[in-house]
Amino acid sequence: MAYINENYLKLQAGYLFPEIGRRVNEFSKANPNAASRLIRCGIGDVTEPLPKACIEALHSAVDEMDNRDTFRGYGPEAGYDFLREAIAENDFAKRGVNINADEIFVSDGAKCDTANILDILGHQNKIAITDPVYPVYLDTNVMAGHTGRANSEGQYEGITYLPCTAENQFVPALPAEKADIIYLCYPNNPTGATATKEQLTNWVTYAKQNNALILFDAAYEAFIQDNDVPHSIYEIEGARECAIEFRSFSKNAGFTGTRCAFTIVPKELTGRDSEGAEHSLHSLWSRRMATKFNGASYPIQKAAAAVYSDNGKAQINKLIEHYMGNAAILIEASSASGLSVYGGINAPYIWVKTPNDTPSWDIFDKVLNEASVVITPGAGFGAAGEGYFRISAFNSRTNAEEVAKRISEINW
Ligand code: MLT
Numbered sequence: 001m002a003y004i005n006e007n008y009l010k011l012q013a014g015y016l017f018p019e020i021g022r023r024v025n026e027f028s029k030a031n032p033n034a035a036s037r038l039i040r041c042g043i044g045d046v047t048e049p050l051p052k053a054c055i056e057a058l059h060s061a062v063d064e065m066d067n068r069d070t071f072r073g074y075g076p077e078a079g080y081d082f083l084r085e086a087i088a089e090n091d092f093a094k095r096g097v098n099i100n101a102d103e104i105f106v107s108d109g110a111k112c113d114t115a116n117i118l119d120i121l122g123h124q125n126k127i128a129i130t131d132p133v134y135p136v137y138l139d140t141n142v143m144a145g146h147t148g149r150a151n152s153e154g155q156y157e158g159i160t161y162l163p164c165t166a167e168n169q170f171v172p173a174l175p176a177e178k179a180d181i182i183y184l185c186y187p188n189n190p191t192g193a194t195a196t197k198e199q200l201t202n203w204v205t206y207a208k209q210n211n212a213l214i215l216f217d218a219a220y221e222a223f224i225q226d227n228d229v230p231h232s233i234y235e236i237e238g239a240r241e242c243a244i245e246f247r248s249f250s251k252n253a254g255f256t257g258t259r260c261a262f263t264i265v266p267k268e269l270t271g272r273d274s275e276g277a278e279h280s281l282h283s284l285w286s287r288r289m290a291t292k293f294n295g296a297s298y299p300i301q302k303a304a305a306a307v308y309s310d311n312g313k314a315q316i317n318k319l320i321e322h323y324m325g326n327a328a329i330l331i332e333a334s335s336a337s338g339l340s341v342y343g344g345i346n347a348p349y350i351w352v353k354t355p356n357d358t359p360s361w362d363i364f365d366k367v368l369n370e371a372s373v374v375i376t377p378g379a380g381f382g383a384a385g386e387g388y389f390r391i392s393a394f395n396s397r398t399n400a401e402e403v404a405k406r407i408s409e410i411n412w
Pocket of ligand 1: 042043044045134
């Protein structure tokens with residue numbers, strides 16, 4: 001019998017979203033009538049069709065695959081130049097940020113990239129993670145053996161937790177102890193908070209002073225409405241020397257089922273070996289991609305590149321407007337019900353304080369039973385998420401309005 005990776009035994013219960021799915025299935029079986037009116041505001045999964053520009057690009061790329069002259073087999077592991085150049089130009093150069101196309105690695109998802117990045121990082125690193133947090137960052141460190149066991153609050157030995165609370169506007173203070181790797185996500189999942197230029201500058205300064213690496217997840221940058229909120233960590237001077245950034249087409253262009261994302265690894269970035277010699281992280285990540293990945297599919301990369309066409313940009317703006325319109329409706333209903341509400345202004349997530357500090361899984365059950373609405377319990381994002389729940393604004397307008405109505409009918 002083969003030995004297993006025993007680090008997996010340290011993980012708690014199931015991954016959050018399948019666990020929610022399991023509870024919702026149980027509820028649906030037991031309450032078939034209520035199940036027929038179920039509305040899901042749990043996982044942040046998009047509901048609206050892909051932009052027309054992406055659909056057209058997909059169709060035409062599929063036709064290319066039907067012709068010997070235009071057919072494509074294996075593509076470049078880091079992505080086609082047409083997509084990498086479109087990203088460098090539109091997402092970075094147009095904002096005054098210098099990212100070269102060959103520093104962009106196209107993949108099939110930011111979730112996988114934020115997990116896979118650990119392949120090139122050592123086991124000696126001291127990891128700092130915000131709390132609450134997108135569970136992938138933490139669980140993949142547990143799987144990789146970077147932690148001890150979890151305590152009764154679900155916090156793992158060996159991890160530095162950075163509490164994000166209403167008091168600090170969900171942007172953590174710098175850690176007192178030295179961290180080698182810091183995970184940051186802004187606009188934030190799950191709290192919907194944003195970090196200011198000044199706050200990100202503090203983190204970049206900390207990282208440079210401590211020779212630390214920031215893993216910056218910017219999957220929700222397209223939802224930023226305020227002009228002064230940074231879209232990329234590279235808007236901060238010095239970030240090229242201390243940060244890797246993860247981006248996704250999932251939320252802005254609705255690619256959750258289509259799968260395309262990218263990771264930026266600037267050429268200046270280095271890490272050290274156990275003897276102190278410096279090595280390029282760009283080279284290591286290139287090596288990792290070339291060995292373990294054969295590139296995202298050609299039609300999907302064509303569809304992603306269409307995001308940057310004039311039509312694509314206009315259609316994406318409409319999608320963002322739609323989801324942020326839902327967010328406004330949900331914020332209004334929750335506030336009118338006397339709940340304390342955060343986020344939802346520059347992000348598609350609304351973070352709500354549970355009334356009277358009710359445990360968040362109890363609120364999950366209450367909202368499911370009384371309103372047939374699925375929300376995400378804050379405890380699923382970490383100990384500091386307890387006492388909160390998250391409502392996702394990814395929905396049809398009709399559903400968002402119906403959820404707003406049901407929220408106002410709940411006896412909180
Ligand atoms: C979420 O609901 O937190 C996200 O949809 C999960 C993800 O992007 O993987």
